[in-house]
Amino acid sequence: MKVDKLKTLTLLEASELVSEIEKTFGVDASAAAAAPVAMAAGPAAAAAPVVEEKTTFDVVLEEIPADKKVAIYKVVRSIANIAVNQVKDFTATLPKVLKEGASKEDAEEARRLVADAGGKVKVV
Missing domain, CATH: 3.30.1390.10 (Ribosomal protein L7/L12, C-terminal domain/Adaptor protein ClpS)
Incomplete structure (x- = not known):
């Protein structure tokens, strides 16, 4: 699919495309979407994963x-x-x-x- 074609998709169509990609390739698009946000915070923030301390x-x-x-x-x-x-x-x-x-x-x-x-x- 070309980029020009992607630009014309409605939000609903884009959402359905993402769902289909997730099903077909067994991936989670939400994890990929979080990566740019982490990188925007700086490389050090992206390199240090948040580890939750076990409480129970x-x-x-x-x-x-x-x-x-x-x-x-x-x-x-x-x-x-x-x-x-x-x-x-x-x-x-x-x-x-x-x-x-x-x-x-x-x-x-x-x-x-x-x-x-x-x-x-x-x-x-």
């Missing part, structure tokens, strides 16, 4: 050693806020998310509690 974390129980089950069950019960009779079923399949969407401090505290009890846990 999940605590995942990965392993319960057989000799530490009772201690870990007590910790799991308090972290996951479940009844005593539910802990065994809750931990039957691992890895298992103990706490979702926790703050960094809460996630680290839960990780520490499980680790101190002898379990293997990770914060993601």
Whole structure:
């Protein structure tokens, strides 16, 4: 398609063309449109990508050693806020998310509690 032809397109036709290009080539035109704006701010601004700091974390129980089950069950019960009779079923399949969407401090505290009890846990 020639540039002269593009100049004659209506907004609706241009929008449909962009949608068709995105579908056909599997691209996102909005990302390409943001690049010139970033370049206008200066090369240093374009070179430094914005990295959002993670604010919520999940605590995942990965392993319960057989000799530490009772201690870990007590910790799991308090972290996951479940009844005593539910802990065994809750931990039957691992890895298992103990706490979702926790703050960094809460996630680290839960990780520490499980680790101190002898379990293997990770914060993601």
